Amino acid sequence: MDLSSPIICLLLHSLVFVSLFYCNNSLETRNPLVNQTFQSEDELLKLKETIAIRLKKLNKPAVKTIQSPDGDIIDCVLTHQQPAFDHPLLKGQKPMDPPEMPKGNNRINNFSESIQLWSLSGESCPNGTIPIRRITEQDLLRANSDSRFGKKLPVGSNDRQYALQFVEDGEFYGAQATMNVWNPQGESKSVFSLAQMWVHPNFYGDRRTRFFIYWTADAYQHGCYNLKCPGFVQTNKAIALGAAISPVSTYNGNQFEISLFVWKDVKTGNWWLRYGDKDLGYWPSSLFTNLKNAAARVHWGGEIFNEQYEQASSTQMGSGHFPEEGYKKASYFNHIYVIDSKRVWVQPPKLKNYADSPNCYNVKGGVDSSWGTYFYYGGPGKNKNCP
Template identity: 75%
Template sequence: MDLSSSIICILLHSLVFVSLIYSNNSLKIKKPFVNQTFRSEDELYKLNESIAIRLKQLNKPAVKTILSPDGDIIDCVLTHQQPAFDHPLLKGQKPLGPPDIPKGNNQMDNFNESAQLWSLSGESCPDGTIPIRRITEQDLLRASSDSRFGRKFSIMGSNSHQHAIQYVQDGEFYGAQASLNVWNPHGETPDLFSLAQMWVMAGTFEKDLNTIEVGWQIDQRFYGDRRTRFFIFWTADAYRNSCYNLQCPGFVQTNKDIAFGAAISPISTYNGKQFKISLSVWKDVKTGNWWLRYGYKNVGYWPSSLFTNLKDVASKVHWGGEILNEQYPKASSIQMGSGHFPEEGWQKAAYFNNINVLNSKRDYWVQPTNLQNYADSPNCYNVKGGVSRNWGTFFYYGGPGRNKNCL
């Protein structure tokens, strides 16, 4: 990027972003801008240089680059050069071969399965590579600091994250799966955050929680837009050091067709056609690693060595929706799911179906028992479940947020 481009970038962001300086290979927070609309060429050069260094750290060399219709840049990176192998525990390793696939009541099919926008043009990454969504200068500038980039946002001491979920707990769970239809929820907020996902967990919240999370999300602060995107997330220390997608090294990707953080297309429409994604997370009986499957595609795995409490088995599993309400305790206008309550049902409310857990032998999917419903604010977002012959265990969830009964 030349100097004139740098000046334009600084002018655009000077009123809303803190000044960043590079120190010890990391961008740090300085004092906010005060009458510093114009900065010296030396300051601009240093800032531009620090961002360039950080982007080089975050983005791996590509053997092929694909431009997505939504403007995303997808880099095809050699599998042995992916971020996972920057982790101290994984250095020098190579991706493992495919795992044994559990059998049983999974009922996974390709009916109205959503794809990823970047791949709809027919472009693909070559064998021996994986697709990685490129991190840009604008992505870094949206973050309050480099240490917060790619991490889950929370407001300490509040109930800002609100949920509508089904869950099982106090057991031994070796995997979870479900199909969930895909929506694009809205909200009157500058930084929209709304998602649907599975949580596979062990440990104690706010202390030593280990969790694997996978689903679809809108996170305007992270991605810079309001597109619905496929994501993963994991933590081994109760969210203190953890990241979305591949921002923190750890997850080993083996699939060349799925890009984390890429936009999903098509999505469901109210009273219209429904589109879904089918996800499975399970502990491989041979290696003990936690594998991720998207439809019929193995995507990759979290090595068991990354975890403490999830090293052996999960103690609870959640399925459902979540929003971030930065105005809590005031009600939010952010939609969860389709933005409609569970009672509206098919083609109107968001759903999870074919909900299963893995048996103790880790070879067969079964319907969970003792499922419970939970909603932080049922007048804003709720959940309602059941069991049917065609859908297995299922539930509808979500809501509009602020309404006459939710203030």
Template identity: 55%
Template sequence: MDTPSRGRIHWEKTEETCFCFDFRRRQEEGKCTKQKQKQTDLFGRTQVHTRMHFTFNFHFLPIISSCVIFLLFFPAISDAQFEDFRRLNQSFRPGEESKKIRLIRTHLMKINKPAVKTIQSPDGDILDCVMAHHQPAFDHPVLKGTKPLDPPERPYGYHQAGMESENYQLWSLSGESCPEGTIPIRRTTEQDILRANSIKRFGRKIVKPVRRDSSSGGHEHAVGYVSGDQYYGAKASINVWDPKVKDRFEFSLSQMWVISGSFGDDLNTIEAGWQVSPELYGDNYPRFFTYWTTDAYQATGCYNLLCSGFVQTNNRIAIGAAISPTSSYNGGQFDISLLIWKDPKHGNWWLEFGSGVLVGYWPASLFTHLRDHASMVQFGGEVVNSQASGSHTSTEMGSGHFSGEGFGKASYFRNMQVVDWDNSLIPLSNLKVLADNPNCYDIRGGINNVWGNYIYYGGPGKNPRCT
């Protein structure tokens, strides 16, 4: 067969044994026809979609009825999605299977709000345009009955170079947009939740220590940070890549952390950047994301808008949507600017993405320590090293290349600043850098007249020095 070219579709038919289970756990061997559809996506990567067609002996009507229910739930599924259902089938007794599906659908009704308009993204996402006052944030007990606030003044020293094009998210290439008074929310599906360890943990980070003096919980970092003062925000530009993530339960991200509290149960963080997370999103696109917690990732906070908390005010940016374009090795570089700062009037923490585009805010009432100020700010990368193959993962951080390769090859943060007590943007003082495992991912910092404070960071993971 010819090598697939971009946009062409190829079909292959194979026959193999498959099984269905009725509610009494009987099984019958049958034949299934699997049709594979291969198509090259916008990034030039081949994606495979599989359709399953089942044929059974008509003497086993109870078994067939169970299979029909399965096909109604999943009329066309990919190999990965079929594996999700297979794991669910094996892990739970039949009565528990239907109970879990009911719980999933109840949770989806909670986070997928009624839409006044729906937009299909070229990458397969569905964006729902939801009335701003109906967004998940206002399900939070301390926010019920409130409405989105008006934007505050930017910090002093803020220079806007002019509005950039907002076509740096794939869904905007559809030519559609959400009406004024609404916000775009990426629709969550049953398959999204099935990929998670549990409904309770869906959309949340793995509970882990957050100390930066050693690798912990399989999470490895390469970060620049400042501490020892009172911080009221941070700003930087980050170049965007599409690093390879080896295992579906690993991720690679680049972000800013605004931190307060101890590195124990009372840790408060506000986070924003880009990430590749097959478990959370079901693909390998780099996506704009946010996160927050007020108890060290235990029971509060979540990614994006997957729980109540962050209040979105913008109808043109979708949190959790894919970013396009991305940087290329020894080629063009594409970066995004992020600004997080505390509104001196109301105390809320606002987020700007791009140049002059306000996304929304984290209400001060969500937090304990961050109601006042931050005690640390971090910039850099993080990966999960699950060691699924028995050795260090080959999941890449940033560009997948070490910091020493420099511009056009390594990942960077540039024009790194913090916001002081007077709501002024100022350069970093006493920037420190730290890599948990420098043989796998490293970092180096610097300063010049063009980029101000900057860092290069990243790496390939597994290599002769990282095993």
């Protein structure tokens, strides 16, 4: 992977995609291997052997295994044996302790917070381990190619729509936001809907809302989700990247949120990720070049991917309702902050709105004493004004 021009989009359009979620893919796939009629039993056997060898390499030895109610298998892997340390720049290293977060108004709301399905029953990984969602044969088949598994493929400029706010032309050393969690509906099995501090999935095989991250070092030409390839160093045993989230918000009902933070440690140059009050881990500074300094741009908002971009999609973004409907009805981000050049959390200056199809999906924001900087976003997609 070319590390010369990093982009992480995780709140920072130069850092990592910490993204939330909303995946609308099914177990079906266009992978020719799935529906192929094999000429002989030997060919089928060879394929199975190839997949078995690949899975053995991808899945690290587990100290403990946990069966999630949604069918996922969570492996508790020793922290020093996690995939990150297979990276040639990280070999021989051990996870670092979390640094102190920069000072500022980075408080977490008192709303009900969503947690992950695999831990609902009280299950947890032992100290000294991290939870990793096990990769399965179906995961590899959905990737269309073994070599592309866990990596984001290049996409066209017309196959996605956005409703977001952003700040640019600055010097940012971190970003944060709280967002309510929904489970949008998609019109087909080949679309997905995201809320992100920035991301996107194509390999989970179900319609559950999930939390995952993505990072790239070459302007999105190549990149990697979660721990599918070496890079992100996880330090927390409570959150499994890529695992399903529960509960989710309901229209005019209970709202459930998560808070995400990304910031640069001035001592090491590493970019840290926090989920609520839990430090999840970091992207080592050695992975990047430009991000050894600051990020110049930060995005928050929603994204829809639609392969049939010639016509509007009826896939929901967020709750599936427009920003004008407001609290308990529309999706939102609030308590939006960035870390400025003085290394303190501040409300971002000159936030800009962007919606490429406002009659399909839109964004509307403001500032108040309770939520600080906030915005509502989303929409139903195809409607009488969005044909």
